[in-house]
Amino acid sequence: MIKNENQEHSFYIYKSYTEDINKKKLRTKNILLEEEEISNGLNHILDNEGDIVYAEKIKNGKKDENILFKKEFKKKKTKDSYQSRMMENCYPVTTYHYVDNYLVWKINGEPDQWVFAGSTLTGISVSQLCESYWLPDLNIGGGGNSGGYYTNPGNSPAYQDCQSNSNKNYQGRYVEEDNPCKYVITVNPIECGEGYEYDSILGECVEEIVVVSPDDPIENLEKFLGCLDKTKGATVTIYAKQPNPNKPSTPATLENGVGHAFITISQGEHRLSYGFYPEKGIGYFNATAGIMDRNENYPYHVSVTKTISSSTLSNLIKVSLDYDTAEYELQAQNCTNFAISASRIIGLNITESVCIGNYGVGKGATPGKFGAYLKIMNLPTGATRNKAGGISPSNKECLK
Known part of the structure; x- marks a missing residue:
C-alpha cells in the first residue's frame, strides 16, 4: 500500500510463481515481499487495473541481474525484441x-x-x-519449454509455471481455481515483413535503416562549388568504395556494408570531394530528401581520373546541383546513380544496367558493381585508373 501527498491510497497485488529447488511445496499466498532463499521465478506487482507495474526475475532467491542485463536485452532493437522488453515508469x-x-x-x-x-x-x-523494469518473455513458438516464462494469447495462463486447471499444488505452484495465474497477457507478437524491423518504443514495424545520414553535409553546395572557374578546365576523379571488392555481387545491406561512390573536382588550388547521401537515414522503400556530403580523406577501392574542358565542368556542376535538391531513393537514385551521371558527363562509357546489384530487398545501382565495372571498362584517351585503392585527398574548399 502506498499513500501519496493527497493522502490517497493505491493498492497493489503481489504475485510470485516460485519453484522449490528443495522439492518443498510452496503457495504464493504464503510468499512475502522479502526474497525467498529457495525460490526461482518471477516477482510481480500489479495495480488495480491488472497492469504490471513492476517485475523481476528471481534465481535462488535473488534478482538474476545476469539474465536481466546480459541475456534479455542483448538482442534489443531486433525483430524479436518484443520477447525482452524494458518498460519505463515515470512519476x-x-x-x-x-x-x-x-x-x-x-x-x-x-x-x-x-x-x-x-x-x-x-x-x-x-x-x-x-525507473525501468523488466517484463517477462512472451510465447512466440506456440508451445514447448525453453526454460523461460511465456504466455499464449487468449485465456491461457500468463507464464510457463502456471497451469489452466484447478490443481492448487501443481508441481509446487499455487494456481487459483477461478482465475488461473491471476494475470493473462493477451498481446500478440508482431511479425515484421522483409525490410522492416520492430520498434519497441513506437510499438510498430519500421523500415530498417540501410544508408545512414551524412557525417559532414554541405549546407550550401552552390557556395561550396562557387570558386570553380567555369571558363577553365579541371581534373575529375570518380571513386568507388565497395562493400566487398572481391565479391561485388554481395548484397549491399547495413550488415554487409553498402559502400559508397563519390567524386573529386580539382582546379588550381581548389580540391573538392563530395558524394550524394540521404539527409536522414533511409531504408529500402521510401524516398527522403537528398544532400551532398564531404568525402575528403575517404577510403576507396578503385578510381578513374580524367581532365575535362570548361563546358564539361559547367555540366558537372549543374548535375551536382540538381542531385543536391533531389530525393534520395535507395533503389533508383542513390550515390552510385550520381557517380554514374558524373562519369558519363566526363566521357566514361558507363550505363546503369551494368551496375545493378542486390540490396537485400530489391535491386538498384550499387557501389560494389560500379567499382567492379570501373576496374575492367575500356578507358577513353587521357583517362587513368587506380585499382590499388587508397584515401581521397583533403579538401581545399572555396568557403575556407
Missing part, C-alpha cells in the same frame, strides 16, 4: 528543502555543544523520476 517526486537551526553553547569562548533548535522550510521542488 513526479516532491522534495522539501529545510535549513536546520542549532544553538551553540560556549565555554571560555569556544563552542562546546550544539543543540538542535528546529528546521525552517525554505522551498519545495518537484522532479521527474523514471
Whole structure:
C-alpha cells in the first residue's frame, strides 16, 4: 500500500510463481515481499487495473541481474525484441528543502555543544523520476519449454509455471481455481515483413535503416562549388568504395556494408570531394530528401581520373546541383546513380544496367558493381585508373 501527498491510497497485488529447488511445496499466498532463499521465478506487482507495474526475475532467491542485463536485452532493437522488453515508469517526486537551526553553547569562548533548535522550510521542488523494469518473455513458438516464462494469447495462463486447471499444488505452484495465474497477457507478437524491423518504443514495424545520414553535409553546395572557374578546365576523379571488392555481387545491406561512390573536382588550388547521401537515414522503400556530403580523406577501392574542358565542368556542376535538391531513393537514385551521371558527363562509357546489384530487398545501382565495372571498362584517351585503392585527398574548399 502506498499513500501519496493527497493522502490517497493505491493498492497493489503481489504475485510470485516460485519453484522449490528443495522439492518443498510452496503457495504464493504464503510468499512475502522479502526474497525467498529457495525460490526461482518471477516477482510481480500489479495495480488495480491488472497492469504490471513492476517485475523481476528471481534465481535462488535473488534478482538474476545476469539474465536481466546480459541475456534479455542483448538482442534489443531486433525483430524479436518484443520477447525482452524494458518498460519505463515515470512519476513526479516532491522534495522539501529545510535549513536546520542549532544553538551553540560556549565555554571560555569556544563552542562546546550544539543543540538542535528546529528546521525552517525554505522551498519545495518537484522532479521527474523514471525507473525501468523488466517484463517477462512472451510465447512466440506456440508451445514447448525453453526454460523461460511465456504466455499464449487468449485465456491461457500468463507464464510457463502456471497451469489452466484447478490443481492448487501443481508441481509446487499455487494456481487459483477461478482465475488461473491471476494475470493473462493477451498481446500478440508482431511479425515484421522483409525490410522492416520492430520498434519497441513506437510499438510498430519500421523500415530498417540501410544508408545512414551524412557525417559532414554541405549546407550550401552552390557556395561550396562557387570558386570553380567555369571558363577553365579541371581534373575529375570518380571513386568507388565497395562493400566487398572481391565479391561485388554481395548484397549491399547495413550488415554487409553498402559502400559508397563519390567524386573529386580539382582546379588550381581548389580540391573538392563530395558524394550524394540521404539527409536522414533511409531504408529500402521510401524516398527522403537528398544532400551532398564531404568525402575528403575517404577510403576507396578503385578510381578513374580524367581532365575535362570548361563546358564539361559547367555540366558537372549543374548535375551536382540538381542531385543536391533531389530525393534520395535507395533503389533508383542513390550515390552510385550520381557517380554514374558524373562519369558519363566526363566521357566514361558507363550505363546503369551494368551496375545493378542486390540490396537485400530489391535491386538498384550499387557501389560494389560500379567499382567492379570501373576496374575492367575500356578507358577513353587521357583517362587513368587506380585499382590499388587508397584515401581521397583533403579538401581545399572555396568557403575556407
